[in-house]
Amino acid sequence: MRIGGLASGMDIDQLVNKLMTAERMPLDKMQQDKTMLEWKRDSFREINTKLSELDNLMLDMKLSKTYNPKTISSSMEGAVTATGTPSTSNGTFEMKVKQLATNAINVSESKLEIEPDKPLKEQDAFKNLKTEDKYVLFTTYNEDGEKNEPYKLEIKDDDTLNTLLKRISDDDNNVRAFFDEGTGKVIMETTRTGNYNKPEIGEEDIIDGINGNPEINFENDFFSTLLNMNQEKETGGQNAKFEYNNSGLEMESTTNDYKLNGITFNFTDTTGDKSAKLTVTNDVDASVEKIMEFVDKYNEVVEKMNGAQREEKYRDYPPLTDEQKKEMSEDEIKLWEERAKSGILRGETSLTSGLFDMRQSWYATVETGGEYTSLTQIGITTSPNYMDGGKLIVKEDELRAALQENPADVQKLFSNSTDEGASRGIINRLEESLDRTMDTIGERAGEGTDTLENYTLGKRMKDLDTRIAAFEDRLTQVETRYWNQFTAMEKAISRMNNQSAQLMSQFGGGMM
Incomplete structure (x- = not known):
């Protein structure tokens, strides 16, 4: 039981809190270190996301359609x-x-005498059909002009005309059918254009302008009797000529x-x-647009990586503790954390070496055996300002001229996928350096699905979690010890006060 200063008159809660604030300082430092590691991990992952976006664009940079599209x-x-x-x-x-090629189509010759949303088996028109006509049966042709196996569809007890036609349309049979409310007729047509009902020589049978059999062959009287459709009234089903x-x-x-x-x-x-x-x-505009899209993304990546190396580091701005945040406004917290995160990746060798590796890919000469062996010949150079970190500058007029005159050699310069080092295209070399950089960063910061054990920063974070948990247990013991000590003091003071009161009472009684 804790006694909070009843005997001494002291604010024990406040005293213990102040003592624990001092005891908690190492814990605050460990939590700040963990926050810094989390910020660093997230910053690494942001860069890897940019690198991944650039990597995705590389596929287009390997395709011939990028350099020689046609309009x-x-x-x-x-x-x-x-x-x-x-x-x-x-x-x-x-x-x-x-x-033009057209679909074959057949339409009911007159309005139907059946209700489209009432079960067919409950309607007289269906009941009057012969047994062999109480199901759907038709054939179509394959691409060789030969009849497919007959399509047969049994009619269910709850099938209405509309549900039956939908079942026909949903099946893989080259046919769709539907009921038109306005005319009260069924429309049935092929889902493909063209004439597939090619008769053999000497067997041509002209039916209303149709060469040979119709595209949709009715194999029973379900269509003529119930749907009022005439086999010979099919139109269309012709080829483009x-x-x-x-x-x-x-x-x-x-x-x-x-x-x-x-x-x-x-x-x-x-x-x-x-x-x-x-x-x-040649669609030069499309080629320039694709190449510029890639260059812009590359420059964005360089700016991100180079900027991370040039940011000023503010060592006097450590991550804020929860207690410190309670005393600050949201704007103050935001400004503080901007300073605290600044320069968090400065000096990271995975970034500096990655930037250097990527720049080397652009500078190299490519032995293509063609007209162009370096980027400068097609109007692409690196920025002379070292502060830019190797961004690319494009002279569009020179690039357009090269694409117009010799797109094949421009493609070889960018993408020449050979095993010989000096002949490898710039994109092929850049892809290798990019993959190395992404792998290095991945080992350092992992991916979103990785557990802490799978990357370097995660292992350090896990170690801090273990130390933080142990230290919190220790703080609980220390706080308990402080309260026990103050409680013992309160009890002692209380006993002394009681004894003093008894003595005073006795002295007062003797004088009476």
Whole structure:
């Protein structure tokens, strides 16, 4: 039991708190050290995040499309457009589109006599069907013009017309179907364009303009009797027809796009008697944009790493304790911690060596066997100001000229993935130095999913946690000892006071 100064009149609570404040100073120092380690770990991880973002951009810097993308303009954008690959030859091409590829479609000839949201098996129109017609059965064709296995769908007790049509559409059968409330009819169509029902020679059967069988073949009377659909009324299901470069050769495609000579043509309309002219050129703007995006990210990383080495360190601003924060405003705490965190990574060799390693990648000569062997030849240099830490400066006019004249050699300069050191591209070398730096930082600060045992700073933090826990136990014992001592003092004073009162009482009684 603690006695708080009843006998002595002293503020024991305050005395113990002051004594414990002095005892707690080593604990405060350990907690401040742990906070510094956490700040340092978080700062390292911020830099590794930036390095990871730069690393992700390196994939694009290895691809030929970054250095030699193609742009294709069309004289009839509303009818024909096209896309190319880096290997597509520059030049002008012509395309005459005579017919677009369409879906095959069939529509009920008259309004249905069934309710779309009432179970089919409860409706007279369904009950009157023959047994062999009380399920869905149709066939489509494969890409070789051969019939697929018949598609059969059993009708469930709770199937309505709408749920049944949705089940047809959801299945993998090249067909979708739905009920139109406005007309009261069912619309059934293929999910792909093109004519797949190719008959063998000598077996052509022209049905309302359809060459051969329809794309959706009804195999029972479910469609004609219940859905009022006529097999011969299917329309569409035709191929795109076009002529390339006025060759006189008519070509076909089941879709409205066609790949030819490295160009993918896309058809959205016919061109009539004229041909669309498509011009292929190098898209230098896109190349410059990609390279500048990478350079900007690299400079951002350099600024982050270099800035961490140049920040002033304020040794008189240690992390605040909880007690100190209680006496300060939020703005004061923010300003204090900005000073306390400043220079926290200054002098870290993982950063200084990483920066040096990355700079060396840009300075090196690349033996490509091509026109360009160094970045300066394409307008990219490092900043002459040593305070910039090796940021890159780009002269866009020179870079554009190099990409326009010889994009293949620009690509070799950046990305030449060979095992021979002197021939390795700048990006390949930079990637290696970047990976080394990220690994070093990872060993020091770990990742978000790592436990404390898996990285250097974490091990030190765990050691501090153990020491802090032990010291807190010791402080509990010390505080208990102080209270026991003051309690003993209070009891002694209380006894003395009682004895004094008794003596005074006796002396007073004798005089009476």
